Amino acid sequence: MTSAWTPRSAWAGFARAGRHGRPQGEPGVRLTLRDGVGLATVIAADGQEDALGRILADRFGWSLPGSGAATLVGERGLVWSAPGQWLAVAEARAGLQGLAEALRGVAAVTDQSDARAIVRVSGPRARGLLSKGVAVDLHPRAFAAGQAAVTSIAHIGAQIWQRDEAPTYDLAVARSFAGSFWSWLSHAAAEFGYEVDREAEH
Amino acid sequence: MRIRCPYCGERDNGEFSYLGDAAPRRPDGLEAQASAMHDYVYLRDNPAGEHRELWYHGAGCRSWLVVTRDTRTHTISDVSPARDVARSRRPGEAA
Structure with a gap:
């Protein structure tokens, strides 16, 4: 198209x-x-931080960084933004495909690319x-x-x-x-x- | 003056906004007398010494904080996330 x-x-x-x-x-x-960098804010639902960490590790191989940290492998990973909030980063927007669906119920995901x-x-x-x-x-x-x-x-x-x-x-x-x-x-x-x-x- | 944000570490006070005394608790709007609302909105102590007050880390992690500051020296003895303070407080109890 x-x-x-x-x-x-x-x-x-x-x-x-x-x-x-x-x-x-x-x-x-x-x-x-x-x-063209893929960006999305990830905001954990109340009390769902552990579940969020598990899903991100299992599905994306990402570890949830603590306060003031970033866990990046190459161009992909997470940057801490605020308590319970992170910025997901990927080389391109397509790299974040499936993130919102995978985190349904445990975090709000908003594309910021x-x-x-x-x-x-x-x-x-x-x-x-x-x-x-x-x-x-x-x-x-x-x-x-x-x-x-x-x-x-x-x-x-x-x-x-x-x-x-x-x-x-x-x-x-x-x-x-x-x-x-x-x-x-x-x-x-x-x-x-x-x-x-x-x-x-x- | 610098404030040690429990999430971000020590930051310039320009990153924060001051709200005021952390002690007043809003009365129940449907139950409260007008005099109670008046006191909540207008009456503040002005202590020379330790003061617990609300600051907002707007240019950083956007967290509300309860800062314990000596008004005579600006020495800050404690900074806690306001949500933790609120959750540890019993209903009706001041901050």
Whole structure:
């Protein structure tokens, strides 16, 4: 089936592919625009957290992360959002197929794939960049791979999870704030020199 | 001032909203006298010292918290999820 509608990147009109900011040396920060990611909020019904954990483990091979944690294998898994609430993440929306049906009666599942803008932040100065806007201690002693936080950056609500010790972070903001968020991100990254990996699809 | 959210850890107070005294309990609207509603809505103690108050972690986990704070020094001695406080409370008992 064809459609008159074409997917548009959340970062379209804001992010530009290529090298930006300080021109000397290697870029300190790499920004990877992540489009088409499958996202869904999972909110446990009262008293059903154990049942939810069991179903997710049996059916999807996922373990339910505790407060401030993320359990991801590759691009799939769960990020803690609030007590009894998680963000399910998959490479694409199709990766979350069957989730709502499997969790019927134990959790409310709401597709958020179109609701968030996600950018991956890596490179040698990734931590220094985020430290300028995140009021959470990102020092490796306090925040390491597999940890997650819901906080605000430049007065914009943001969810952040660290993927590896490089360090690599994924950042999610409400899609309608993508422009304002990019304004902060690009200005904050300029002093380190940054590279945007590809053009945002229009 | 920072508040140690029981879920998120220590966070800047800009992430939270203040509601006020955690003690008042809303009277039953159908049963209560007007004077009881008046007291519930308007009357507050203003202690110099320990105060139990409600804060909302709006920029974080969106949980309501009961924070025990010394109003003279802003020293916070306890932060508990408001739902746990409410569930452990007997009917009619103040927070």
